[in-house]
Amino acid sequence: MKTILVPTDFSEAAYNAARYALGLARQLQTARIVLYHAYELIVPIPDIPTTVPMVNSDELRAASLEGLEKMIRELSPLLPENVQLEPRAENHLLPANIDQMCKQEQADLVVMGITGGSQLEEMLIGSNAVDVLKHTSCPVIVVPSDARFTAIRKVVFAADFRKIVAHTPIAPLKKLLDTFKPELHVLNIDHDNKHFNPDTPYETLLLDTLLEGYNPQFHFVDSTDVVQGIMDFAEKEQADLILVIPRKHGFFENIFKRSRTTQLAFHSHIPLLAIHE
Template identity: 25%
Template sequence: MKTILIPTDFSKNARHAIDFAEKLYWCERTHFCLLHAYADEVYGDFKNVSEKEFDQRKEMVKENVDEQLSKLVDDVIETPPNPKHSFETISVFESLVDAVNDVVNQKNIDLVVMGTRGKNQKSKVTFGSHTVQVFKYVSCPVLAVPMKFEYRQPKNIAFPTDFMVPYKRRELKLLADLARQFKSEIHLLYISDFEDLSHRQLDNKRFLQDACCDCYVSFERTGVRNKAEAIMDYIRSNAIDLLVMVNSRHSFVEDMLYRSTVDEIGLTAKVPFLVMQNLPR
């Protein structure tokens, strides 16, 4: 049974992510954890108040959040019901990233699914700041679903990679399970001016292909340019339904000097974006 974590701020984007996750795992026994982290709501408007007032505010917010989560589950269960799916609600007095990481570890979460924008973020922003933060710092695969993307089976999956990062078997199993379930083609997109691969790259490529041995995997190469633009062009020209990338740990200097491709794609992607974490779990 899969265990899926879905953070929600009760916005239309968050509800769309729940509906998408249900359809993606419609035929599979799945347990969904609906999470709301409310620390920002407690701290936001209150400054220089007594400890008693602060505790009262925190309790009031928690009661309101628990009530909204209960109503949300009732609504999700009814439209339409699926006996293979079960739900639980979690409300925590933490920041979103900390709350997600804690639940991921406590519940052994397989995948985090979330909307691309919160209810207070501008409509012109494709992926909001909370989504990008979860991409970068949560130690679990994260699937972000754009609000305007209507569900369809992921028949074509794009996986841009330089084959330099050793992959983790658990994350690759998640990808392979999806590809097998929907009889998808995994497009390995190698962005380089050179056709030859080093020994390290060949080993990582073989590992990836072995992990997806009963899936259809194709290999494509495109020349070096802006990676984000190359990936988005490939998505448009190949009818891609799902984009998959690996978020590896960069050095502090690289983080200061360069914006990561995951960040750039996260701000422009129009298809569901699955970020697999090459971080300790």
């Protein structure tokens, strides 16, 4: 893994994610970490009055770079040997530009922080981390604000055993498993076999076949709350990472219902790795 991209807004959650990325770089022998600040310049609309003061674009960029340099200075004592820490600042909306930045920097992984919020905050405010999860094809690790880096040795892969071949990005999944070489626990949460159907045993066998060589251990847990069931299992197993593959939802479902990936990102105390299908 050569490059890790760390979006930052200079918050404590962002600093915590950057420290996590440094630990990850040491484990994975990463060559470079890119600290990326996407700032948005407010552009006045003609004939529409506004009380928001306009900021000079050069001053905004200078302030962004100053923040990045300060961050580099504070993180440098933790920097692993032979790892480069590089600043990037651009006048963009983070979610809209994150995929392009990943391609431009040839990033293998995005690591960013999140602060747990209430259900109302999840519904109305959202999070940059959640927006990044939705807008990039690059694997993303979301680091909770209270999480500290521990070497990734044990991974819980939350799977639903539905259309495994169609919805499992097997190439990037295997690439990450080859990188981490973890003890792999595949977890399915259900209640009273509500989602069990005639294809479930076959789908389970398909996933076992796809993961051949990684020695997956399969677990079937009964719980009325899928998200809580995943978190409880991961904490009981002392997992270092929860792995999910977010499914694409319909337009109206996205408006009125937060996905399980989003709920996990907000509430898990264990870092969450999302790989898009």
